[in-house]
Amino acid sequence: MADVARLAGVSGQTVSRVANGRLNVDASTRARVQAAMRELGYRPNGAARALRSGEFRSIGVIVFELSTFGTTRTLDAIATAATARGYSVNLMPVLAVSRQAVADAFTRLAEQAVDGVIMMIEAQLLDGVQLPPGLPVVIVHAGAHYDHPVIDTDQTQGARLATEHLLELGHKTVWHVAGPPSSFAADQRRRSWEQTLRDHGCDVPPLLIGDWSPACGYDAGRQLAANPEVTAVFVANDQMALGVLRALHEQGRAVPDDVSVVGFDDMEEAAQFWPPLTTVRQTFTDIGRRSVDTLIAQLGTADGHAPTPVPTTLILRNSTAPPA
Known part of the structure; x- marks a missing residue:
């Protein structure tokens, strides 16, 4: 800092004010100090500044x-x-x-x-x-x-939006592929799905549990495809929903003609699934x-x-x- 002050012809205090972004330095002096900093390769010492300020x-x-x-x-x-x-x-x-x-x-x-x-x-x-x-x-x-x-995201609201959307379309109930039990988000989405069904007087189908991966979504989708009573599925994330869609397609259950599917997250790829996935967007x-x-x-x-x-x-x- 002393070298910069000598080269710029100013005091060390003025260099300090420029280095710390203070506004009480006129424009020409600031430009002269900054030119000296560039010429000498001066950089403010972040560690020293942190020790002084406590930040x-x-x-x-x-x-x-x-x-x-x-x-x-x-x-x-x-x-x-x-x-x-x-x-x-x-x-x-x-x-x-x-x-x-x-x-x-x-x-x-x-x-x-x-x-x-x-x-x-x-x-x-x-x-x-x-x-x-x-x-x-x-x-x-x-x-x-x-x-x-x-x-966090309002997990309860998101799961309710997904479940109510399917019920409002006319489905008698909604099946659910949940995330792992250890997950806060998965637990809240599961609870909200179940409570929404009860609030609408609908039966609560058996729960299928996954691990967030497309592979476990595919396994769950094979089970769902084999049950002709399944017409609507809320999947706890888009990646598992991708696996569900593949399994339904392979088993000849058309989406959405035979089975409707809703995901959660709105990952960028969800709009490119086939068919494009209805989902809950987290911001x-x-x-x-x-x-x-x-x-x-x-x-x-x-x-x-x-x-x-x-x-x-x-x-x-x-x-x-x-x-x-």
């Missing part, structure tokens, strides 16, 4: 399921929102689903100097785990019980932005708040129709 401009993200569609889209949204707010993201994958693994992840993030943590906790086994004190925290995934703000951009905004808001106050769930939208395509 690292870094967010830690703890994640358990890197491979799922929802996780990858949410991570992308968090990174985009953090970058827009001037923060970097420090990703901390947790390979073991255990309370000790969570504690270890928090310890490692604290050592790497982050301002706060976003935890994407999908596994119900970790519900209510005691989080180490000292860092602001935001939880991504509805259903988790923590004394921290929770951000992962909003989840990421709200997670980052909520965490940053906590950095200036000890009081958290309870954000509202991110609403869903039913996207109508060609995979649903009234029963034959």
Whole structure:
């Protein structure tokens, strides 16, 4: 900084104001200082600035399921929102689903100097785990019980929209291919599907359980195709719905003439399925932005708040129709 000040013919304090983006420097002086910075290859020392201000401009993200569609889209949204707010993201994958693994992840993030943590906790086994004190925290995934703000899609609303759409078309009931029991999202979608059927006075068919993959959707679809009573299916995600569609096609059950199918997520490929898939859209951009905004808001106050769930939208395509 002293070298820049000498070359630009200004004080070290003026260089500091320019480096920190202060506005109380006239334009010609600022340009002269910036030219000196470029000539000397000067870069502000982020570590020193963080020690002085107590802000690292870094967010830690703890994640358990890197491979799922929802996780990858949410991570992308968090990174985009953090970058827009001037923060970097420090990703901390947790390979073991255990309370000790969570504690270890928090310890490692604290050592790497982050301002706060976003935890994407999908596994119900970790519900209510005691989080180490000292860092602001935001939880991504509805259903988790923590004394921290929770951000997620309104899973209940989405499953209700899917189920009611099929009932309003005239189907007597709706079958369901659920996600794994360990998943918060799968559990909430299943509960909402079942409650919606009961609210409409419909029978609740036997549940089929998958693992989010197209392969298990295909296995479930073969079982559904063999049952002539099945005319409508709500599948807990689009990837399993792809497997269901293939199985129905192979077994000669036309979609939507014989069986209507609704997915959940609205992944980009859903519009290219055959037939194009009616599905529930999750807005992962909003989840990421709200997670980052909520965490940053906590950095200036000890009081958290309870954000509202991110609403869903039913996207109508060609995979649903009234029963034959």
